[in-house]
Amino acid sequence: MPLEHDEPGDNVKRVIELNDDLLANNEALAQKNAEICKKHGIKTFDIVGAIGAGKTLILEKLVEKLAKKHKILVINGDVTLRIDADRIEKHGAKCIQINTGHECALNAYHVYNVLTKFDISKYDLLFIENVGNLICPSDFILGADIRIVIVSITEGEHVIRKHPLLFKESQIAIINKIDLLPHLDDISVERMKADALKINPKLHVVATSAKTGENLDELLSAMNLI
Ligand SMILES: Nc1nc2c(ncn2[C@@H]2O[C@H](COP(=O)(O)OP(=O)(O)OP(=O)(O)O)[C@@H](O)[C@H]2O)c(=O)[nH]1
Numbered sequence: 298m299p300l301e302h303d304e305p306g307d308n309v310k311r312v313i314e315l316n317d318d319l320l321a322n323n324e325a326l327a328q329k330n331a332e333i334c335k336k337h338g339i340k341t342f343d344i345v346g347a348i349g350a351g352k353t354l355i356l357e358k359l360v361e362k363l364a365k366k367h368k369i370l371v372i373n374g375d376v377t378l379r380i381d382a383d384r385i386e387k388h389g390a391k392c393i394q395i396n397t398g399h400e401c402a403l404n405a406y407h408v409y410n411v412l413t414k415f416d417i418s419k420y421d422l423l424f425i426e427n428v429g430n431l432i433c434p435s436d437f438i439l440g441a442d443i444r445i446v447i448v449s450i451t452e453g454e455h456v457i458r459k460h461p462l463l464f465k466e467s468q469i470a471i472i473n474k475i476d477l478l479p480h481l482d483d484i485s486v487e488r489m490k491a492d493a494l495k496i497n498p499k500l501h502v503v504a505t506s507a508k509t510g511e512n513l514d515e516l517l518s519a520m521n522l523i
Pocket residue numbers: 346347348349350351352353354355381428429430473474475476477505506507508509
């Protein structure tokens with residue numbers, strides 16, 4: 298809304314400057330996050346994806362496989378509650394929940410707060426589960442080494458083509474819930490893979506079932522963790 302004494306256009310200009318500042322600050326803090334983690338020898342993964350695509354279940358399974366060899370810290374972003382953090386913590390990781398309220402993605406400041414307020418010296422892996430959303434996280438890099446984007450086949454075959462941004466910015470893409478393929482007659486995982494690679498030819502695309510564990514070792518290998 299323009300203020301009473303504003304010239305026409307003034308308000309619009311202020312809003313644009315505010316957004317630019319926010320994004321510039323986010324990039325600077327993301328850089329700091331990367332430096333802090335590098336100094337402590339912590340490998341970091343930022344996991345983004347649609348609501349319910351399987352981010353938490355995949356993290357539960359990965360933590361289960363990795364907890365013997367690694368000290369794992371997980372940051373869970375959700376609008377409210379700490380359901381996901383509790384689910385993952387049972388498998389042997391320390392989980393810190395960040396409730397973002399009305400914000401639809403974690404930003405670098407959330408992560409910076411964790412890295413500077415907690416004793417992170419004993420950890421060597423950090424997984425960040427972002428708020429379930431295929432759009433907002435693309436505005437906020439967090440300073441992680443690798444960004445992983447997850448979709449599942451139940452979101453429809455065109456979900457990747459409809460949301461290209463996160464696929465452009467990620468290093469790994471997961472197409473999850475392939476155990477449900479027999480129940481869906483209009484999905485081709487090969488076509489979904491081709492869509493992801495067309496958007497970003499450098500992507501490592503893995504089709505998984507978090508439920509059965511299928512291809513999770515291929516995922517760990519893409520993450521350079523085995
Ligand atoms: N059949 C099947 N179900 C799955 C798979 N992965 C996750 N699910 C189920 O899908 C639902 C959502 O999984 P979550 O792991 O909570 O998904 P999420 O992406 O963390 O969800 P939000 O954090 O709420 O965005 C749960 O009921 C899971 O058990 C899978 O590979 N196959």
